Amino acid sequence: xxxxxxxxxxxxxxxxxxxxxYASGLLRPLQHARGxxxxxxxxxxxxxxxxxxxxRAFDFDLALISASVERFREQMQLLKRRFRPMRLSDVVAALxxxxxxxxxxxxxxxxxxxxxxxxxxxxILRELGIPATFFVSTGHIDSGQPFAYDWLxxxxxxxxxxxxxxxxxxxxxxxxxxxxxRRELGASVLRHMKLFDDTAQQAAxxxxxxxxxxxxxxxxxxxxxxxxxxxxxxxxxxxxxxxxHGVHHRMLAKLPHDQMxxxxxxxxxxxxxxxxxxxxxLSYPVGGxxxxxxxxxxxxxxAGYRAACxxxxxxxLHSATNRYALFRLPVERTMGMGWFAAMLTLPELMGYxxxxxxxxxxxxxxxxx
Ligand SMILES: [Zn+2]
Numbered sequence: 001x002x003x004x005x006x007x008x009x010x011x012x013x014x015x016x017x018x019x020x021x022y023a024s025g026l027l028r029p030l031q032h033a034r035g036x037x038x039x040x041x042x043x044x045x046x047x048x049x050x051x052x053x054x055x056r057a058f059d060f061d062l063a064l065i066s067a068s069v070e071r072f073r074e075q076m077q078l079l080k081r082r083f084r085p086m087r088l089s090d091v092v093a094a095l096x097x098x099x100x101x102x103x104x105x106x107x108x109x110x111x112x113x114x115x116x117x118x119x120x121x122x123x124i125l126r127e128l129g130i131p132a133t134f135f136v137s138t139g140h141i142d143s144g145q146p147f148a149y150d151w152l153x154x155x156x157x158x159x160x161x162x163x164x165x166x167x168x169x170x171x172x173x174x175x176x177x178x179x180x181x182r183r184e185l186g187a188s189v190l191r192h193m194k195l196f197d198d199t200a201q202q203a204a205x206x207x208x209x210x211x212x213x214x215x216x217x218x219x220x221x222x223x224x225x226x227x228x229x230x231x232x233x234x235x236x237x238x239x240x241x242x243x244x245h246g247v248h249h250r251m252l253a254k255l256p257h258d259q260m261x262x263x264x265x266x267x268x269x270x271x272x273x274x275x276x277x278x279x280x281x282l283s284y285p286v287g288g289x290x291x292x293x294x295x296x297x298x299x300x301x302x303a304g305y306r307a308a309c310x311x312x313x314x315x316x317l318h319s320a321t322n323r324y325a326l327f328r329l330p331v332e333r334t335m336g337m338g339w340f341a342a343m344l345t346l347p348e349l350m351g352y353x354x355x356x357x358x359x360x361x362x363x364x365x366x367x368x369x
Pocket of ligand 1 (some may be wrong): 111112245249283286
């Protein structure tokens with residue numbers, strides 16, 4: 001196992017503890033013991049699977065990269081050896097019938113619909129026989145346009161402007177010269193932006209595109225390309241599930257009610273038309289608890305979805321599972337194999353920290369995408 005410098009710096013206590021547990025051989029007996037005491041469902045949440053020769057030169061949001069191709073393969077091999085990968089729809093069927101899930105059940109999911117899901121993750125999953133669910137924002141599959149939050153980071157990395165002035169978000173801050181500092185500013189702006197309603201979010205991004213002359217409509221950079229329908233049809237025909245991640249990747253709880261319903265129903269209708277099958281699974285865009293609420297959950301059920309994933313860190317105890325707010329375990333690029341294995345074995349201790357509404361602060365949100 002190789003851990004690069006970036007990982008060591010970013011992993012913190014959880015990462016180091018995970019590597020120690022992994023190297024010590026403790027995880028397997030702990031997993032065995034935990035399986036007797038606590039049978040819960042783990043749902044892994046990925047975004048992008050991408051190997052970068054030089055991450056500092058990457059012009060888009062690094063926080064969206066869950067793993068390199070090589071590490072993703074290692075992670076899936078571990079799942080195959082030690083866990084029971086399941087289709088999310090089979091989990092829903094078990095919830096419907098009241099039957100128990102097998103011990104060590106795990107589900108693999110992807111959010112957004114970047115084309116590295118098709119090019120990098122899909123061949124590995126198919127080769128190893130691991131099922132997965134791909135949640136896609138159908139408007140981006142239709143248009144091929146970059147995702148707005150990713151484009152915001154891109155604009156901040158590339159702009160020659162000296163000052164970021166966004167009255168919609170009450171922001172007026174200098175733009176640093178250094179790329180690393182610009183990435184930090186981008187992450188901070190995204191966290192701040194997600195506290196505002198959708199109108200303010202869209203107005204701010206549109207202002208940046210217009211004033212810095214970097215319109216998304218005109219851009220099709222290959223580094224941030226969404227999948228297309230032919231790719232998704234191929235994956236679906238090979239047995240992989242495709243679910244909704246809204247139409248335009250908007251925070252559903254931040255939209256007026258009619259637009260929120262249109263995101264739910266429009267994406268469902270498009271998936272059913274393009275793939276020729278019922279779409280019953282959803283992942284809330286952004287997915288933290290500022291992104292969905294009781295009204296969104298009610299509308300999700302009314303639109304005909306049978307289950308929905310959040311981006312809040314946790315596992316799902318069968319008896320206490322809220323099928324419209326399933327917890328997941330986010331996978332991040334700074335995770336070495338030890339941390340990943342330890343997270344699966346001891347998710348309460350080793351999960352990547354995400355926030356709940358009760359503890360939310362200005363600078364904290366569950367998901368950066
Ligand atoms: Zn997303």
